[in-house]
Amino acid sequence: MSSQQSTQTMKPATAAKKLGVYLPATPAAFQEGVVSRAELNELQTNPPEWLRELRQNGPHPRPVVAARLGVSIAGLARGGVTEPLTTEQIEALREEGPEWLEKERATQVDVRKEAARVKKLHAEKDAKKS
Numbered sequence: 001m002s003s004q005q006s007t008q009t010m011k012p013a014t015a016a017k018k019l020g021v022y023l024p025a026t027p028a029a030f031q032e033g034v035v036s037r038a039e040l041n042e043l044q045t046n047p048p049e050w051l052r053e054l055r056q057n058g059p060h061p062r063p064v065v066a067a068r069l070g071v072s073i074a075g076l077a078r079g080g081v082t083e084p085l086t087t088e089q090i091e092a093l094r095e096e097g098p099e100w101l102e103k104e105r106a107t108q109v110d111v112r113k114e115a116a117r118v119k120k121l122h123a124e125k126d127a128k129k130s
Contacts (some may be wrong), residue, residue, distance in 0.1 A: 009034040019043060021054045022061045022084045059084035069093065072111070075104035 015035035016023040023031060027050055035043075043051060058064075065085045066073045076082070079100035085093070093101060 009036050010040070011035075015040055015043075017061070017063075019051065019055075020061070020064050021051065022059045025054055025059050025084070026050070056087065058086035058088075058090075060087070060090070065090060069101060069105075071101065071104035071108050075100075075107065079104060 010018075012026070012031050012033065012035060013023050015030075016026060018040060047055070060068070061084055062073050062076055062081075065081065066076050068087075068090050069076070071079070079098070081093075
């Protein structure tokens with residue numbers, strides 16, 4: 001396989017990550033094959049029923065769970081969440097509002113504020129150089 005050809009396809013794990021779905025929950029045919037860029041684009045543009053169902057109800061991979069809860073992946077781990085969760089489980093966690101979740105959300109807010117402050121500082125330094 002030429003290097004050009006190898007860039008045109010991806011492993012199912014990579015495709016699942018790009019689609020934001022948990023690979024073990026995808027159909028066997030998806031897990032066992034390779035996905036071309038064209039197929040990935042088609043899945044994103046016209047998702048089949050299984051993909052729509054997974055995106056809506058899960059189980060969701062950790063990056064999706066973290067985003068839906070407003071915490072980092074590390075924050076999930078600190079809270080003891082190591083497995084994929086369904087949308088229903090994510091909603092239940094939100095409603096329960098455990099202490100770890102509230103703490104991790106506050107941490108995430110602080111991280112974002114600091115990132116914005118640093119970005120602004122760099123922009124100001126760049127503007128002074130011009």
